[in-house]
């Protein structure tokens with residue numbers, strides 16, 4: 414990146430590089446904003462930001478991948494309004510850094526990301542966490558505050574009412590482990606997956622427009638369910654028995670949404686238990702149950718995701734498959750026996766290509782460390 418940086422901005426002796434990873438969520442989908450459980454892992458696909466100070470009062474940013482630049486006067490950051498493009502992730506984080514009482518020094522930034530955009534692997538959280546580290550430039554901030562800062566940038570500036578999962582795992586990711594996050598206490602524990610399974614993400618290569626508005630609607634529908642159940646603060650407080658007892662009181666759509674969230678929280682716990690006893694079959698079954706719940710109750714899947722899941726399940730050596738992330742496109746995540754990986758990749762590529770005329774990308778997922786400076 415150093416070479417490109419010099420080409421774009423001129424020589425920069427004080428150049429520093431920061432990295433923020435993307436993520437794949439293993440299970441616990443659409444539970445984070447309901448203050449429940451999620452089980453993501455950080456990926457080795459990441460956003461890298463090279464940064465060096467400038468002397469002209471500007472925060473300047475160039476995306477190598479998009480071949481586009483944005484710039485803002487540092488003095489304007491506090492009152493900036495969104496422009497509704499990729500620059501908002503940088504500007505939103507910068508604004509939150511200022512609001513936290515840190516100054517943002519004039520700097521040139523170069524962004525290079527290996528997280529495929531629109532893939533549901535959190536390219537935006539990767540951009541947010543790497544930006545935050547680059548702007549803080551070594552000034553101390555508790556990791557959890559870094560997470561919250563990045564989420565606020567997305568909630569308040571970008572205008573996406575996301576939960577905390579993506580930013581959290583991008584900061585707290587660990588090598589060789591998935592991380593179970595309690596989205597209410599904001600504590601976490603590491604989960605070491607058993608031997609004998611590969612985690613593969615398969616990219617539908619589509620992102621349906623519906624996603625953004627559907628996400629908002631789901632947040633609202635969950636709140637409606639909470640109100641109908643009464644005497645609880647969030648769906649996190651509702652277990653399956655409580656839900657069943659209250660189901661009649663909840664209007665049908667909100668009832669389906671709540672059923673997904675309540676059963677999904679239980680599946681996260683069950684998946685952890687299955688993983689701890691090395692029960693790959695049970696882990697796979699929980700993946701499938703999660704997908705069906707997202708498909709039929711939460712209604713955030715799509716034809717392409719369902720096709721990838723169904724195709725995966727027909728391949729010998731596949732323990733389970735499900736959509737991962739917000740839905741309406743993006744990726745599936747698959748638990749596959751190591752010896753079946755080559756056949757899996759071949760079968761998935763051929764079937765998807767034949768059905769949709771698109772070649773899906775397949776990524777082998779290795780749990781990776783969270784956001785950091787690259788020395």
Ligand code: GLA
Pocket residue numbers: 438441442443444445446575576577578579738739740
């Ligand atoms: C998106 C959001 C997350 C989470 C997932 C669904 O990735 O950014 O906060 O809600 O969808 O699990």
